[in-house]
Amino acid sequence: xTGLSARRLPLLDRLRAASSSHRxxxxxxxxxxxTALLPIIATIPPFSGFNPQSVWVNSFADAGxxxxxxxxxxxxxxxxxxxxxxxxxxxxxxxxTYAYGASPFSGNDFPFWGMLLVGAFVAAMFGLLLGAPxxxxxxxxxxxxxxxxGEIVPTVFLNADRYTKGTNGISGVYLPSLPxxxxxxxxxxxxxxxxxxxxxxxxxxxxxxQESRLGRAWMAIREDELAATSNGVNAVSTKLLAFALxxxxxxxxxxxxxSKLAFVSPDQFGFTVSFTVLAMVxxxxxGNIWGVAAGAFIVWEILTVILxxxxxxxxxxxxxxxxxxxxxxxxxxxxxxAMMLLRPEGLFPSARxxxxxxxxxxxxxxxxxxxxxxxxxx
Numbered sequence: 001x002t003g004l005s006a007r008r009l010p011l012l013d014r015l016r017a018a019s020s021s022h023r024x025x026x027x028x029x030x031x032x033x034x035t036a037l038l039p040i041i042a043t044i045p046p047f048s049g050f051n052p053q054s055v056w057v058n059s060f061a062d063a064g065x066x067x068x069x070x071x072x073x074x075x076x077x078x079x080x081x082x083x084x085x086x087x088x089x090x091x092x093x094x095x096x097t098y099a100y101g102a103s104p105f106s107g108n109d110f111p112f113w114g115m116l117l118v119g120a121f122v123a124a125m126f127g128l129l130l131g132a133p134x135x136x137x138x139x140x141x142x143x144x145x146x147x148x149x150g151e152i153v154p155t156v157f158l159n160a161d162r163y164t165k166g167t168n169g170i171s172g173v174y175l176p177s178l179p180x181x182x183x184x185x186x187x188x189x190x191x192x193x194x195x196x197x198x199x200x201x202x203x204x205x206x207x208x209x210q211e212s213r214l215g216r217a218w219m220a221i222r223e224d225e226l227a228a229t230s231n232g233v234n235a236v237s238t239k240l241l242a243f244a245l246x247x248x249x250x251x252x253x254x255x256x257x258x259s260k261l262a263f264v265s266p267d268q269f270g271f272t273v274s275f276t277v278l279a280m281v282x283x284x285x286x287g288n289i290w291g292v293a294a295g296a297f298i299v300w301e302i303l304t305v306i307l308x309x310x311x312x313x314x315x316x317x318x319x320x321x322x323x324x325x326x327x328x329x330x331x332x333x334x335x336x337x338a339m340m341l342l343r344p345e346g347l348f349p350s351a352r353x354x355x356x357x358x359x360x361x362x363x364x365x366x367x368x369x370x371x372x373x374x375x376x377x378x
Contacts, residue, residue: 023207030290031200035193050309058188061260063300064195065253069273070280070296071202071289072249077278078286078350079215080242081222083143085274086130086150090247092269093126094119094254096157096164099264102174105165112176116198116255123251124244131243135236138225150274158266169265176259183259191260198256199293202249206289209245218242219287276303283339284346291348298347307331 041047042056051059069091076084097119101110110118134145157164164170175183176194183190209215217238220228229235258264277296284295310324324331339346 023211024204027204027207028200031196031203035196039192050305054188056305057192059301059305061188061191061195062304063297064192064199065257066277066280066300067199067293067296068195068202068253068256069250069277070284070292071199071206072246072253073277074246074281074286074289074292075206075209075218075249076242076246077281078288078292079210079222080218080239082239082242083139083146084243084246085143085147085271085278086153087146087246087250087277088269088271088273089130089150089153090123090127090250091254091257091273092153092157092266093123093247094251095258095264095269096170096254097122097251098255098258099170099173102259103170104172105170109174112174112255112259116252119255120248120251123254124248127243127245127247128240130247131240135239147271147274150271154266154269157269164266167266169263171263173258173262173264175262185262191256195256198252202252203289203293206249210289214238214241279336282346283336285349286346287350288346288348291346291350295347303328303332 038060039053039057042051042053047056050056069087072090073084073087076082076087098112098115100106101108101115101118102112130146130149134142137145158166160166175185176190177183181190217228217233220231220233221235221238225235257268276299280296280299281292283299284293285291307328308325
């Protein structure tokens with residue numbers, strides 16, 4: 001090892017130690033850097049050839065919604081080990097909460113900033129309602145119940161015409177505003193900055209939860225619920241809090257997307273949303289907060305921007321005759337299969353998750369012969 005490398009290692013160790021001991025500050029600095037760099041990267045080829053900067057910024061704001069959803073689902077799936085296939089239901093509840101609180105349909109005009117907290121709270125209450133009857137369920141049975149809940153909620157919104165306008169949805173939802181400034185559809189920057197702040201707050205809160213006694217209880221239940229309860233962990237309250245806190249994050253995303261689109265409809269919250277968010281969590285790296293956020297952002301941008309631009313990129317090549325827009329979900333499915341075969345722990349796995357998935361491989365490694373070890377020690 002060179003002298004330069006030897007000097008770098010202690011520096012990296014000091015940076016990691018500082019980041020771990022000052023998690024909130026490091027999260028704020030990291031998110032500030034990412035928020036500043038993404039619009040700049042959008043102006044650099046080849047990204048500038050895909051879309052103008054304003055379109056990229058709008059896409060980043062939309063990606064932030066799915067980052068929020070993935071962070072919340074990571075609490076339920078990645079930390080507590082509870083499989084939830086109906087997560088889009090809480091997304092819908094947050095969106096309709098804002099639609100009722102700030103739209104001509106309801107006659108209310110409550111401020112967006114307060115409705116963020118209300119939407120998170122209402123979604124958390126429904127998370128408790130979902131968690132209560134599922135406390136004794138595990139694995140496939142829990143997945144089926146949550147899947148049913150995810151189908152019930154959009155269907156209720158679809159059929160309750162008197163209260164939700166059914167298939168027509170609630171339009172004219174009021175945009176956010178600040179003293180002296182009104183958000184507009186033509187300027188994506190305020191939405192982008194707002195989403196960056198919301199994601200930053202969510203990341204800080206989830207890091208604190210993960211490192212708290214509650215977070216350790218979630219991971220203990222995920223590893224072995226029987227052993228956890230035998231050591232004094234209250235499985236009932238711990239699971240309920242996982243569902244509630246995960247749902248509250250989805251509620252934040254629902255309020256934001258309703259305010260950004262100024263429209264809410266039941267078809268925005270189908271099973272595809274739940275599946276996509278779960279895939280983002282798995283691909284990013286379950287249990288790793290930054291990994292899940294990065295996985296959600298990457299998957300969203302690939303699905304909504306990169307795959308749709310392949311036709312333009314491949315113009316003049318032998319593949320120019322293929323309409324990749326028609327095959328974007330086929331390519332997405334193939335990528336999921338390849339990922340699960342080649343790197344099942346995800347792109348950015350947590351150290352614990354990596355050890356879990358590769359424990360069998362490490363156990364199968366042949367031990368070195370005694371003679372070889374003796375020779376190596378001489």
